Amino acid sequence: MKKAAESADSTWGCFRLRAYFVLGATMDDTPKKEPNWIAGVKPPSELLAMGMAEIYEKECREQPERLAELFRAYAEDKAIFEELKKLRQIALTPGPILFIGMGASYCSSIAGSVWMQSCGRSSFFVDAGEWLHYSSEVWDQVAASILTTASGESAELVQLCRRNTKKPLALVCNNEKSPCWSLAQQKLPILAGPEYGNATKTYTNSTAACILLAAHMAGHAWQSDAARVQEVYSDALNQIFSLRSDLEKFCRGAATIELIGRGAAYGAAIMGALCMREMAGNRAVGHSGAGFRHGPLLDVNASSIAIIFALARTAELGVKLARDCNARSGKVILVSTEDHQPSEKLLPIKLNAVPEPWEALTSVLVPQALTFSMIEQYGANLSPRFHYGIMQE
DSSP: OHHHHHHHHHHHHHHHHHHHHHHHHHHHHSOOOOOOBGGGOOOOHHHHTOOHHHHHHHHHHTHHHHHHHHHHHHHHOHHHHHHHHHHHHHTTSSSOEEEEEOTHHHHHHHHHHHHHHHTTOOEEEEEHHHHHHHOGGGGGGSSEEEEEESSSOOHHHHHHHHSOOSSOEEEEESOTTSHHHHHOSEEEEOOOOOOOSSSSHHHHHHHHHHHHHHHHHTTOOOHHHHHHHHHHHHHHHHHHHHTHHHHHHHHTTOSOEEEEEOTHHHHHHHHHHHHIIIIIOOOEEEEEHHHHHTTGGGGOOTTOEEEEEEOGGGHHHHHHHHHHHHHTTOEEEEEESSOOOOBTTEEEEEOOOOOTTTHHHHTTHHHHHHHHHHHHHHOOSSOOOOBOOOOOO
């Protein structure tokens, strides 16, 4: 009996040992699923070792090169040209053109829609989440919808791509491996490359793509305006980033920073506020010029900071608003293309003039530089994000 028991124990032990190695080998041999990398690209090891401030600066300074790449592609790439040609034909049908986005992509949508309106074509910008839940009954009344998304992964945008609308839907996207890209019939690339901080170069290229698309759909030439932007953009970035310490000192101690713009610069105001909130953890809010005047202006005081984009056709309204903020003891960073006398309460930042609506790109450099100074000194509010997580509504 004893020998039989020992034999059984030995046999069972061998079985367990064999099972352990077999199962272990099976588990070890099972290929691990790759993370859902940002823009579908695995980052190099040296980038994985960088801190957030270093990554943020790198991505900000890549913007001129990425923008130039987008201009070349939209002027020369045959596949992109064919997509633009189809969308031009769609724009000839009745009904407004919608630009739909969320977060930074909503800010880019504002510039595209505003420019299409300026070119004489009915267009509106809408928030993707609001449109998804409240506008299904009227979606078939539009001529076409332009969905803008850097990731192509956002839950709201994916649902909109899956909706069975009878009207054309085009996608402007930075991730060709995303669900949105696979679902869309008409699609245009953003060409910003992977982005691991908040939206800087993806905002710039998304906005440029929306402007070019709006111009093409409205039958408006864009090449000469784009050439002017490319001529001044790199120098503008370097000049403004060299002033970042001055910007931060001027804003130090503010309870809230208000950013105010009109037209395409309204999108830049919202984007600048998002940049500061996400990256530096500072309270910041974007407003339209009229929205700020008829409400928030009333509580401006000595603890208030306003960054006012006094640009393009409504520049004088921005200058007037700056005076009114100063009269209430508020401090103002005045971003314009004119010379203004600095004071204890006014820090003027002069930009080179660009054609409308390209101030959406140059104006946002100011809050980008301010944010960089904040995270240089006090640390970043976010860690680098190298792959997409679960996208929730």
